[in-house]
Amino acid sequence: MSSLRGKVAIVGAADTRVGKLPEFSATQLCVDAALRALADAGIGKDQVDGLVTCNSMAEPHMYHAEMIAEYLQIFPRYCMTASAGGGTAFAVLQHAASAIVTGVCDTVVVSMADSLRTGLTREQAMVMQSSAGHQQFETPFGPTVPAFYALIAQAHMAAYGTTPEQLAAVAVACRKHAARNPTAQMREPISVDDVLESRLIADPLHLLDCSLVSDGGSAIVLTSADRAGDFPHDPVYLLGVGEGHGHEHISQARSLTTSAAVDAGRRAYDMAGLQAKDIDVAGIYDCFTPVVLVELEDLGFCEKGEAGAFVADGGLDLDGSLPTNTHGGLMSHCHPGNPGSMYHLTECVAQLRRQAGDRQVADAEVALVHAQGGVMSSHCTLILGREV
Amino acid sequence: MGAHDGKFLPRPTPETEIFWLGCRNNQLMIQRCTACGHHQFYPRMLCTECASAQVDWVQASGRGTVKSFTIVRRPVTEAYAAETPYVIALIELDEGPTLMSNVTACDVEKVHIGMPVTVSFEAWSDDITMPLFRPAT
Numbered sequence: 001m002s003s004l005r006g007k008v009a010i011v012g013a014a015d016t017r018v019g020k021l022p023e024f025s026a027t028q029l030c031v032d033a034a035l036r037a038l039a040d041a042g043i044g045k046d047q048v049d050g051l052v053t054c055n056s057m058a059e060p061h062m063y064h065a066e067m068i069a070e071y072l073q074i075f076p077r078y079c080m081t082a083s084a085g086g087g088t089a090f091a092v093l094q095h096a097a098s099a100i101v102t103g104v105c106d107t108v109v110v111s112m113a114d115s116l117r118t119g120l121t122r123e124q125a126m127v128m129q130s131s132a133g134h135q136q137f138e139t140p141f142g143p144t145v146p147a148f149y150a151l152i153a154q155a156h157m158a159a160y161g162t163t164p165e166q167l168a169a170v171a172v173a174c175r176k177h178a179a180r181n182p183t184a185q186m187r188e189p190i191s192v193d194d195v196l197e198s199r200l201i202a203d204p205l206h207l208l209d210c211s212l213v214s215d216g217g218s219a220i221v222l223t224s225a226d227r228a229g230d231f232p233h234d235p236v237y238l239l240g241v242g243e244g245h246g247h248e249h250i251s252q253a254r255s256l257t258t259s260a261a262v263d264a265g266r267r268a269y270d271m272a273g274l275q276a277k278d279i280d281v282a283g284i285y286d287c288f289t290p291v292v293l294v295e296l297e298d299l300g301f302c303e304k305g306e307a308g309a310f311v312a313d314g315g316l317d318l319d320g321s322l323p324t325n326t327h328g329g330l331m332s333h334c335h336p337g338n339p340g341s342m343y344h345l346t347e348c349v350a351q352l353r354r355q356a357g358d359r360q361v362a363d364a365e366v367a368l369v370h371a372q373g374g375v376m377s378s379h380c381t382l383i384l385g386r387e388v
Numbered sequence: 389m390g391a392h393d394g395k396f397l398p399r400p401t402p403e404t405e406i407f408w409l410g411c412r413n414n415q416l417m418i419q420r421c422t423a424c425g426h427h428q429f430y431p432r433m434l435c436t437e438c439a440s441a442q443v444d445w446v447q448a449s450g451r452g453t454v455k456s457f458t459i460v461r462r463p464v465t466e467a468y469a470a471e472t473p474y475v476i477a478l479i480e481l482d483e484g485p486t487l488m489s490n491v492t493a494c495d496v497e498k499v500h501i502g503m504p505v506t507v508s509f510e511a512w513s514d515d516i517t518m519p520l521f522r523p524a525t
Contacts, residue, residue, distance in 0.1 A: 129465070130396050130465075134488075135399065136400065136404055136430070137398070137429075137487060138488045139396045140395060140396050140398050140516075141476055141488055141489055141490050141518075142395070142396075142460065142465075142474060142490070143464065143476045144462065144463075146462075147476045150458035150476075151456040152456070153458075154457060154458060154501060155455070155456040155501070158501040158502075201461055201462050202458040202459065202460050202461060202462070203459040203461070204458075205458075250488075251486055256455070256478075
């Protein structure tokens with residue numbers, strides 16, 4: 001079977017400003033991200049023949065990608081709006097890469113943005129809270145988004161003895177990285193005690209176990225490996241990609257402590273011909289602290305039940321065995337909703353191009369990014385490298 | 389103003405109306421496959437185990453255990469403020485299926501994984517009665 005391994009490369013990557021941006025609509029942020037990524041790739045909008053976006057909650061369009069194409073006045077051959085929660089950004093790379101490899105198009109912009117911080121009306125915010133659960137069998141009981149993830153945390157704690165301190169260590173590690181990133185929304189260092197002393201939201205999750213709510217956009221430019229040398233920056237090749245889909249609603253999960261990240265990871269490793277030990281730098285979806293622990297285990301970076309100790313011992317730090325979320329993650333850099341994982345991707349591109357400044361992981365050759373959407377529902381893993 | 393005004397009430401569909409009718413009659417109805425005996429929830433037009441279309445409704449025992457839970461300290465909306473803090477739990481029924489519910493009628497701090505619970509019913513509107521769980525006695 002033919003494989004996508006090494007067939008496409010990221011040749012442009014850029015983020016908009018993030019945080020509180022009331023002066024921009026979500027549509028503008030999406031366009032701004034696309035333009036920045038094109039500038040980074042050194043090409044004009046007329047060279048784009050594929051466009052992928054995700055819809056915005058603050059400013060939804062019925063056909064979002066078509067709307068962005070119209071706004072830009074580009075006329076792509078391939079145009080898709082994707083929706084898989086936080087996993088969206090990576091899952092679309094599989095589709096975009098397939099489109100390039102099969103000759104459907106040559107140069108795809110993936111641009112995603114939203115303004116969850118300043119762009120949502122009260123009604124939209126309410127709909128967002130209530131739409132995460134099953135309309136009949138979950139939402140009526142009053143679960144919040146943190147509550148869904150707290151169910152996973154409690155199960156992991158009961159099964160493996162994971163502690164609130166170990167959950168907090170995830171937030172502390174992300175903040176430590178964010179302190180080195182001038183674009184991060186939250187840069188003031190925090191301690192485990194700060195996390196534990198912050199307000200309880202849904203036991204065992206405290207306020208600082210939860211990610212940020214932000215405005216922002218981020219985009220990449222993807223093209224065939226054959227053309228990747230024609231752009232100003234070092235190309236970052238797609239070596240492996242895999243998806244795994246376990247459920248949609250958490251009450252239907254086959255397991256609360258093991259996720260479909262196992263499947264996504266295995267498929268990506270198999271395609272890349274690599275293993276967890278080969279990864280130099282990672283971006284691990286971190287909407288809530290327990291998610292990182294489950295994903296680290298499911299992706300093979302530590303044994304089941306041992307991620308708490310792995311993180312508490314500094315495993316995610318720059319000098320740890322797996323520097324992770326070096327931009328600060330959803331915890332401390334920004335989290336505009338579905339586009340959130342794009343920043344893990346653009347950060348890993350920066351790491352592999354050796355452009356990450358004070359937070360550069362020395363000699364980074366291979367990166368893994370993983371995102372999930374829903375409530376540990378839809379997973380996608382990407383493995384990226386400097387060389388094919 | 390009733391105590392449950394403004395909450396996100398379920399909107400039954402043709403596929404689920406027997407479940408909600410059961411709740412109104414204080415019966416917890418789940419599906420059982422007559423081909424393979426598998427119990428399932430939520431209601432579906434096929435057995436998720438053997439793909440048979442022979443799924444019947446049966447009354448569940450109403451007994452189960454807490455598979456996981458959290459104490460919600462910040463309500464999802466104002467309509468849920470009066471009972472905050474409240475427990476969101478995943479209940480594994482003795483018959484096998486898992487469903488989400490609230491654990492009520494006890495100190496929220498006493499809820500734990502593995503806790504035996506039984507169903508109870510609470511009318512939230514003229515049309516909707518919710519299946520809640522409380523500690524088994």
